[in-house]
Amino acid sequence: MCKNYNVIEQPGHAPIKAWTKGVPFEEEAQQQLRNIASMPLVHSHIAVMPDVHLGKGATIGSVIPSVDAVIPAAVGVDIGCGMVATKTTLTASQLPDNLSAIRHAFEAAVPHGRTSGRGRSRDRGAWHNIPEIVAGEWVKLQTRFERICAKHPAIKKTNNVNHLGTMGTGNHFLELCLDENNAVWIMLHSGSRGVGNRIGTYFIELAKKEMQRHQINLPDMDLAYLEEGSEYFDDYVEAVEWAQDFAAKNREIMMFNAIAALRKQLPIEFSTAELAVNCHHNYVSRERHFGKDCFVTRKGAVRAKKGEMGIIPGSMGARSFIVRGLGNPDSFNSCSHGAGRVMSRTKAKKIYNVDDQIKATEGVECRKDASVIDEIPHAYKDIEHVMEAQKDLVEVVYTLKQIVCVKG
DNA sequence: ATGTCC
Secondary structure, eight states, X not given: OOOSSEEEOOTTSOOEEEOOTTSOOOHHHHHHHHHHHTSTTBOSOEEEEEEEEOOSSSOEEEEEEESSEEOHHHHOSSTTOEEEEEEEEEEGGGSOSOOHHHHHHHHHHSOOSOSSSSSOOTTOSSOOOOOGGGHHHHHHHHHHXXXXXXHOGGGGSSOHHHHXXXXXXXXXXXXXXXXXXXXXXXXXXXXOHHHHHHHHHHHHHHHHHHHHHTTOOOSSGGGOXXXXXXTTHHHHHHHHHHHHHXXXXXXXXXXXXXXXXXXXXXXXXXXXXXXXXXXESEEEEEEEETTEEEEEEEESEEEOOTTOEEEEOOOTTSEEEEEEEOOOGGGTSEEESSXXXXXXXXXXXXXXXXXXXXXXXXXXXEOOSGGGGGGOGGGBOOHHHHHHHTTTTEEEEXXXXXXXXXXX
């Protein structure tokens, strides 16, 4: 039978199954994946999604199943980063012609940008808004966090309370979108902010020290792993699961606040009950594949079990997709997390200007200044090609086009 | 992606 993926094989190592037909696949990313596939902890094979590109530690767009061990740098530092999308009962005709008031209401309701140091500092301070409906759950999260910090006080050096309900920077965003039937959606991309970053970097360092202590040689020190039964393994799993829960709750709060902000802007009532999806794309989870219990690390990949809903966003000017998983076992039930970059932020800023960005984001109510050129759609792969390359992983349920975009 | 250091 004709498979929709390419296979990269190395003698004695796990194969790499890559859903990259018709999309760019850099040689540097392939080498990084060969390094990962050479590690004995890999179960069965590695799966590569069509938005693949070079990352720090692990490749973005990779799915790594491991037995009795995890690679903290494969999860990365934005632990639990992911997407949430909610369909509303509103339609396009119920929105005002000029969307700038809605954009400004979103910007006010969802703190975004850098917390300190250089940059715009728009989310500085505790002016975020934790809705009452999640206040109890937040207390539970805090209790769990205290327990982790009691064992690893270095993690506590973070401003985690002030970050709940805040979006962050870079490719994190909040959008108002229309689907193919002109229904209005709210969609958001964010993660575990400073606290997840602290947990990630802390355990990546511990894993490296473990490698040195046991004199284990790796093709790349960023592939340092923690073995089940060793000193830090359980604590990492506990902390990473906590950061994932923090990230999901963070998105839920921002979605709540964005909906409330939209309500204040419109003279009509609407509801949001019909469909909401909240999924991680940087995370690790315990799953069973090919007859073995293992840890599955998805770095820039979304779980797509049969019938499971996911979100695959395009870039600032491109379409996004609400998808339903097809449960493809060779992909470990996964799909891509977006379009995937084709060039670095530095390169995008060098070769494109504000005029290019204005043209690429025509019809979108968003910032179009020099600060967002690194997010120009040209810096990403063509999302249509990316979707074509994974048609045996997911089916498209809704196609969204943004009309308002708030970038972090 | 993040916060802090130069």
